[in-house]
Amino acid sequence: MEPDPSIAFISGETGKTNRDQRIKGGNGDDHFSDTESNCVNGDDDDDDDCPEDAKANGFGHPFGWYLLLLDRHPVATKAVTSAFLTLFGDFICQIFIEKDGKINFSRLVIFTLLGLVLVGPTLHFWYLNLNKFIQGPGTVKVSVRLVLDQLLFSPIFIGIFLSALMTLEGHSSEIAPKLKHDWLGIVLANWKIWIPFQFLNFLLVPQQLQVLAANVIALVWNTYLSFAAHKDVMPQRDSITS
Known part of the structure; x- marks a missing residue:
């Protein structure tokens, strides 16, 4: 209307999540890949499997789902x-x-x-x-x-x-x-x-x-x-x- 650690999860130049991680669906909607979804959910046991951009944008972090919702809705x-x-x-x-x-x-x-x-x-x-x-x-x-x-x-x-x-x-x-x-x-x-x-x-x-x-x-x-x-x-x- 404070900066906090979550700002590191968003591109400082655009204010939007890095959409290069996404794959385009047939209906034109953006979707996260299975690997990225695992990173968001924290289900990926091996952090090395998570894309570097996904980890940098906070997916797998406790606020990952909230940031995803902010981006999608x-x-x-x-x-x-x-x-x-x-x-x-x-x-x-x-x-x-x-x-x-x-x-x-x-x-x-x-x-x-x-x-x-x-x-x-x-x-x-x-x-x-x-x-x-x-x-x-x-x-x-x-x-x-x-x-x-x-x-x-x-x-x-x-x-x-x-x-x-x-x-x-x-x-x-x-x-x-x-x-x-x-x-x-x-x-x-x-x-x-x-x-x-x-x-x-x-x-x-x-x-x-x-x-x-x-x-x-x-x-x-x-x-x-x-x-x-x-x-x-x-x-x-x-x-x-x-």
């Missing part, structure tokens, strides 16, 4: 990943921060749903097009991507997320005051967390793994976002229902 994989991150973020918020003594499952489902259908797919296409529009490494280009990401995209997306959340929770009448009082504070918190992280993300992490890398920080961010999104709104809801 990027939108769905990132959407499901985002759903889990929003689910755990809201769960942590309710249990350890708000400490209400019980889980609001309706809120949990809605927050998770937004991660699945809004956050994951949107971030995928945003980063994809951002990297196509501003290509290449270098501090200047990374800085331009960072400015567009944080000063243009993030403030707008935070507003959209808050509006969607409150609408699904049945509090659309509170959207305007919520945005007026809390939107700027959330945006500022977003900048404090994401600007230094995203600079490293854009500079060091291949495009295909940028959303995955951001997930490391996203759990912390989603926990904060859940708290900030529901702060000062819950007392109003209680008074309305009482």
